[in-house]
Amino acid sequence: MRLKPSHQLLIILTLTALNIVGYLAVIWAGTLRGYLPNPFIAVRDILIFIPFLIFFFWLIRWQHYRGDLTLLTATLLLFSIGNVAQFRLFSDPEYGVRGQQKYEARTAKMQTILKRNIETAYDERKKIALYGDAEAKPPAPDTAVLQRESSISKLLTSQYTYVPIIGIIGMAVAFLFLRRDTFLSFIQNYSLTIGLFTFAAFLVLVFFSVRGKFLGNTTPWEPAKILFLFSFAGILTDNYRILSQTRWGLPPRRILIPFLAVAGLPILPFFVLSDFGQMLVFFGVYALLLFISVRKVPQIIYATLLSAAFAPIFYFGIGIPDRLKLRVHLWLNTWQAPPAETAWWQPFFNRIQSEYGSRVISNLDAWFDQASQIALGLFGIEKGGLWGQGLGLGFPEVVPVSDSDFIYAAIAEELGLLGGLVIIIALAALIFAGLRIAIEAQDMFTKLIAAGVTGFLGLQALVNLGGVLRLLPMTGITLPFVSHGGSSLITSFVMLGILMAISQRNAEVVR
């Protein structure tokens, strides 16, 4: 059953309607806690569907798109559920503020719930005891504390408005270029140059960045993923026949060493950034592409053994940076602080202590300062249970930065295991559609690009979900289309455009 474009349009419209229900739920729940989520933001988020619909019609009418549309629909589903979760988090007056302001917002919110319960559940004599009069209304909540200030102009210039638009444009541009033979042969011919150029530009960016972030809180190297992928796919396409002439699963030495050097290009900058999540994703995708093009079972065994050999190194923390040791401990022993005298833990402890100023904190306090994100996320997931607390009715605002890496925890708290299942199913639909495009691709180059893009999206999703659910160490990778990191969202949309272009090429060949 291939869904027709009209069916897909119907699904997108249903999705829009469901989103309106979601936004209403958030707004309603907000008023129960004494704050009004900004309805203009909700309208803005719904209106974001219009550019997507324009893109949809542009594809069908002008581009005569015959490829897979489920890609787009599944992405929209993920994107919109993410939008609702962002809306819920950012309308909360307690979210993203600290200190006294957070305390005041919390108190005002909780008092609103309490007063509402008094109004609905208390009998007359207790109301009289509280208010002196059974009919008296409780004092209104302190809106000055609870309302987040916002204006239309601020709204239009916010990154939540322009990032998706740029994403759509990027998607269209990628689609236009990638469906052309000339462009494809260009990147295939210059694949090594592209790789080296990307590497150089990346190094420059890394040189100017602090603590894994460039100027402000951005990660401009996200698009490097695509360029590295082009480069690697091109090199593989040129060489996979030679690479597959193996003895004991190993290709000839004259090709193996330069190949490994090129394959290792992305690792260095990400290592300098200590972005181990991206390293993991790159490693996974490159291995995937190699296996697909060369298809040697012994290589899979070698890779598995190599990974297994790394496990004890990580477990016992031999010769790895302190920050990685911290991550591993956070993952394996979340609920227990390392002993205060542990050598790698002391610098962290001292830094946290200095942040608290004169207040002396215990070892466990310092530990929880580090573990709070994963721990609070998991507590929320438990609270969410099967059906969730309801949009706006849980407390995902206590998880630090839950709009980005931890969006899944926020969704699981308020929509439960069911909401998690929605995300996983939509991801599976997206990944399966991507793999199908790779399978249908007629030449090795587009096949590898499609498989690589799908691999990036799927691995990122798995690494993110694994991190939130303590299946893997926390790595700071976003959930594609659901989390709203600016550049990573744009990159994900461009990847989607690439997939659609290859899908269109496949469809044209069949005709």
Place this chain on the structure above:
Amino acid sequence: MIIPAILSVIFSFGLMALATLLLYSVLRAGPTTKVDTDEAYSGIATASRWLHRLRILFILFCLVVLGFHAYWALCVDGPILVDENYVKIRDSRDQRNRRIQEAGLRGWVFDRHDSPDSALIHYRNLGTKIVREYPLGETGAHLIGYKDLVRGEAGIEKAYDKVLTSPLSAYNALVSTVPVGKDLVTTIDSQLQRSVAEQLAGKRGAVVVLDIKTGGILALASNPNFSPKELSDEQYWQKISTDEINKPLVNRATGQYYLPGSSFKTVVAAAALIYGLDKEHFACQAGGFTPPGSEKAIEDDQNSVHGHIDFERAFAVSCNQYFAQLGLKLGAARLAETAKLFGIHIDESPEEARKTLIDNKLWNAEGSDLAAAFGPNQSRMMLNTKIYRFDLAIQSIGQGYTQMTPLQMALIAAGVANNGQVMRPKLELNRAPKPLSTALPPQVPARLQQLMIGVVRSGTARAAFTGSPITVGGKTGTAQREVIVYDTKTGKPRLITDTKTGKQYTATRLSIDAWFIGFAPAENPQIAFAVIIEDGGHGGAVAAPIARNTVEKAAQLGLINAHANNTKQPLAN
């Protein structure tokens, strides 16, 4: 809250349907395009086969992720396995707890009049904020307790936490993410509680007042106390939680062992009456009574000499030598049998007597939450067949291994007053009374009541009750308890260095604790009480006046009716 919840359900189920449809369409899409067999040499076809296998791998990963999600959402805290470390951190560090506590309405706690005006715990409107308050303040500190995320919980707030947080109605549980808890009506009388606590001001001690027919606690006060309002203040908390001299956080009425002294003679007298030894005459001479096989003599207060006296007189003047001899005559077994009737635990050996014991079956309550909050310490004696006579004699006058709580002493008085039937103490007003043990034989309590009335009329407590409008039966006690001496400057135990050996010892001294236990009114007993003042001196002079004030206050509050007959019982419920 029900509308956004319904909207959320529509939202997630709708998305679920769409996502499933999309996945289904991808899985069921038409056959893959055929690959030219000419191209097979380039490996395109086999590459596609490998990609097919990737789908299975991805499904596998998704299932693992779902499994982990299901574990955290449904299984981490039961029903099969419980991750203790997780639960510990969650309960102490989840910021949601504070929010739920701040937003949730715990139930109100009322005193026996079931009115918001005399509530023990209520909410108060401060204009901008509505806060939970304890109107009794310091006077109810140990009884009411507190509930705080940082300081923990105590008292009624701890004991009835489950009731106070269980949803008011099924509808409420459905529509509210935070609980609106059930209210609790207690047997306490808030005015009596306040008056009793105020009488303890400036002293160290405790008072327990019981309704003898039901076992309901009317007042339970302990001093030094603390101010529940100031608990959140870090300095105040440091001060009270580290004060070893006064121990303001200890509930002395239930959580502290005392030697009962002469007030314990009530139990020995009960044993004598049960086993027909009430006709004995014993000598009470200068130099005291030395139990056979011992070198230490048991003497009377201020070395008084009562001569060759009978049972009634000995009880009225509280003759130590008489009761020491009576105890020996009774023997360990018979004394133990009687003590058990009052809920006293019998230790078999001195080693056993040193272990800490909590009586978690005493209360008339559901579950063991009340015991977790209030204890009480298990009152105990050390009696066995091979006991030294001195140990038996000294326990017969409430010294030695005898260890009691004020609550236990009030229960003894209540048992005597309630015609030999000890009722289990309770705090919930609407709870059916439950007896603690089998009743004493019918003549025994009547004789005991007469003996105790004699103490007030002509014995050791006569002076304290002269002119009281209400006749009272009671027994004084003056116990000598070894206590640690604290340095008032450092707040630490004072150490004494032995000049010969150079070893250090903790300095101790004798605290003279004043007791008065009894019941009122004498002719138709309705309430029973126990008063202890640490370091107070003579029971008749220090504890009895507090008991008198308490009884008169209770009468004024209508808790006892001096002229009541059997048909009219204001306390019965």
